[in-house]
Amino acid sequence: MRFRMLGPLEIEDSGRPIEIKAAKQRTVLAVLLLQANRPVDADQLVEQVWGQSPPPSARTSLQAYVYRLRNALRSVAPCGVELRTRPPGYLLAVPEARDLDVFERSAAEGNVALESGDPEGATRSYRAALGLWRGPLLADVDGEWVHLERRRLEEVRLTVLEQCLEAELALGRHRPLVPELEQLVRAHPFREALWAKLMLALWRSGRQADALAAYSRVRASLVEELGIEPGEELERLHRAILSGTADERPAVRRAxxxxxxxxxxxxxxxxxxxxxxxxxxxxxxxxxxxxxxxxxxxxxxxxxxxxxxxxxxxxxxxxxxxxxxxxxxxxxxxxxx
Known part of the structure; x- marks a missing residue:
């Protein structure tokens, strides 16, 4: 069985989708998946599903949702997936069945390769990790905790992406990276590390004027929207491009x-x-x-x-x-x- 969390919540058993349609039932499953292999207090589940003012029937409804989830997962019990009662709540035993686990493992392998001076191997691992994302974490599930984890893991994803781009720049893949970087800075206009990589990719592609124009764009955005100047790293890169001394092959540095x-x-x-x-x-x-x-x-x-x-x-x-x-x-x- 596979639980796909990096996007809309999907469950699959041997190629067969398992449907969990009720919104509150999906929220219960999502919280249990985020805390896979660890007990979750029933009060916490009630708060995540119904908020600060749950109805008197919340506990009874939660028990019904858990019962239905057990029935839905029963066919894969031999694979080790099991929803257990663990006072004062529940525990979802999920042995390496989440795409989130695969993402974290591949990203860690990329980190090891990058630290050992293997940008090619790092790129493979990072791209494998990033390829698992189909959208925001649990995109079709509500709940305060889900929203917090969604923001946190989006930051993790972007950090892995920045490390991947760093490795690819070290491999000399600056020209094919420019379109991707242009798209990224539009999506994340205040993320200076992405702007620095775009400027460097443009510079290495022989496009000094475009690299300087990129700096002007991010500076204008930061000043107008936030009232701040670019950070020291971006300023230093800007000066190096102006003087034509930007390092062509800087050492790989992790984000x-x-x-x-x-x-x-x-x-x-x-x-x-x-x-x-x-x-x-x-x-x-x-x-x-x-x-x-x-x-x-x-x-x-x-x-x-x-x-x-x-x-x-x-x-x-x-x-x-x-x-x-x-x-x-x-x-x-x-x-x-």
């Missing part, structure tokens, strides 16, 4: 994952908690010699709904300057067995 969810613009209170977390990770002096050398693990505990995740994300944004190489976010809700 930096920056996967934190957006910070709350109106975050207030909990200053003491924020100060303690920030102090553990990045001392107030900011001096390099004062930074901790060992990995610091900070745990925030408390009852559900008190704002632990918001506090953690807010603190993470505060210390971002001290961790320029990578900022990751992993949703562990339900991983408490």
């Amino acid at each position: 930096v994952p920056a996967l934190l969810p957006p910070d709350l613009a109106d975050f207030t209170g909990r200053e003491e908690h924020v100060r303690r977390v920030v102090g553990l990770l990045a001392p107030a002096s900011g001096a390099e010699e004062n930074r901790p050398r060992a990995v610091v693990v900070s745990a925030i505990t408390g009852m559900g709904g008190v704002g632990k995740t918001s506090l953690a994300v807010h603190a993470a944004h505060r210390v971002r300057p001290w961790f320029p190489d990578c900022q990751m976010y992993v949703n562990l809700r339900g991983a408490d067995e």
Whole structure:
């Protein structure tokens, strides 16, 4: 059995589609798939399906949805797919049946190849990973958590795409990449890494004027829409193209994952908690010699709904300057067995 999540939700068993038509039932399945092989609290499922004000019959309806899902999946039980009751909720056992798993594995293989100096192998793995996407994650499923995961995994997809483009540029494939890059910067006009790759591809194709025009386009967009100037990397590339000294074959450099969810613009209170977390990770002096050398693990505990995740994300944004190489976010809700 295969669960296709990278686009509209599709289920297939030996080439035969398995239909799950009811919208709320599909939401239950989607949440269980996002937490595959981990228990999901029934209250969490109720909240994802009905929101903050579920009807009195929500628990009974959830049990009915789970019963129907079990019936739909029963034919593939010998393959290891099983929807189990795991108090206080449910667990969907899915052994390597999600296209999301294949995407993550192929992307990881691409990372290994890129780090070992094999851009050809990296490109193959990255393109295989990217080819699995048919649209936004679970495009036809609603739910707050689904929307959050959709945004997070879109950022992951774009990071993998940027790494793939970096590898292909290192292989000298600048001319065929120009049309793809033009399409990408139209879809993501504020993503400076894509503009830099477009400028470099144009420069290497002997189109210096077009490369400079691309810089003018992105600068105008950033200034007019956001009121900011392009970043240092884009400025440096612009100067190099102007002087005709842009590196023809720069070393392959991985895109930096920056996967934190957006910070709350109106975050207030909990200053003491924020100060303690920030102090553990990045001392107030900011001096390099004062930074901790060992990995610091900070745990925030408390009852559900008190704002632990918001506090953690807010603190993470505060210390971002001290961790320029990578900022990751992993949703562990339900991983408490």
